[in-house]
Amino acid sequence: MDDLYDFQESFSYKLVKSETTSVIPSSVRKFQINFNFSFELDVSEWILSEDDESQLVSQSHHPVVDCLVSMSSAQFSSFEESQKYMEEKLTTTSSGLSRLKSSNRRELVDYALREAGKYTAGGGAHRVLNLHFDVLLEHEYIYLRDISNYDESTRHMVPAEDSSIDHALKTVEYSLDIPEMNCSVCLESLSGDDYYREELLSMPCAHIFHGDCIKKWLRTSHYCPLCRFEIPID
Incomplete structure (x- = not known):
């Protein structure tokens, strides 16, 4: 069996779209923020040879899964309370965001709240704010093997x-x-x-x-x- 030499995890996110409206849906009585997160996971496996050259063995992409966290003006008025509320939502969601490390989840939450704050600081006329975030988690498994002995019959996958x-x-x-x-x-x-x-x-x-x-x-x-x-x- 190949020896697992290293495991690397990278985590990235960005705001990709924002929408505001002054039309109040019947379900929304006051100002509301909708945080839309699109989460995806990429997994790759590498073979590391004795000369430190790495070779990609396999790569898999998991389907994008969406998660919505809605927040009222009362919840958003306190950064600490809104931070706690969103972290709880992302921890219990089935979207895959619960897989994030607690430090990464906190980083994502703080970023999302700061971005929302940019739109609400001026006290605009909009009543519903929709923010869309892309979240990517990448896992790399690196194994030790002499690549000179590597062929399809001994492939890790x-x-x-x-x-x-x-x-x-x-x-x-x-x-x-x-x-x-x-x-x-x-x-x-x-x-x-x-x-x-x-x-x-x-x-x-x-x-x-x-x-x-x-x-x-x-x-x-x-x-x-x-x-x-x-x-x-x-």
Whole structure:
């Protein structure tokens, strides 16, 4: 097995769009700010040779997931209170933003609130402010290997055998703890809704995923997406 040499995480965000309106929707009695976050996760795996040359082995892009946090004028009037409110929302959301480190989440929240403050400081006539942010989280896994011995048959992202997948995955019963968890493959909530819940499956390492998500993942890579637990490949 390749040795994990290093793990690098990069985090970026930016305000991409702002919209204001003086028309008050029936659901909005007073001034309201809508923070729209579009979150995406990119994962890449690299092989590092003895001469410190790196080679890209695989790269996966997870679908963009959106998250909306709405805030009233009363909530926004105190920076500390609005900061706390938004952090709580982003921690419990199923969009994938809950995966961020607490320091990164605080940095994102502070940035979003500062940007909102630029539009509200002048006391404009608008009643609804819509701010759209792009958030990107990049994970890089770097492994040690002699590239001279590297070929397609020893590629890190080799799929698990179908028989091994069926044997390794176990059905998980829905419980009250599930709503706080996200599938690390699609980044969506594991809980579903009252009318439809996807099958939940557990790896031998005890990590839980949507059944279709983890089966599709293991047909590409025989490693657990979270802890790199290995499923047999032959």
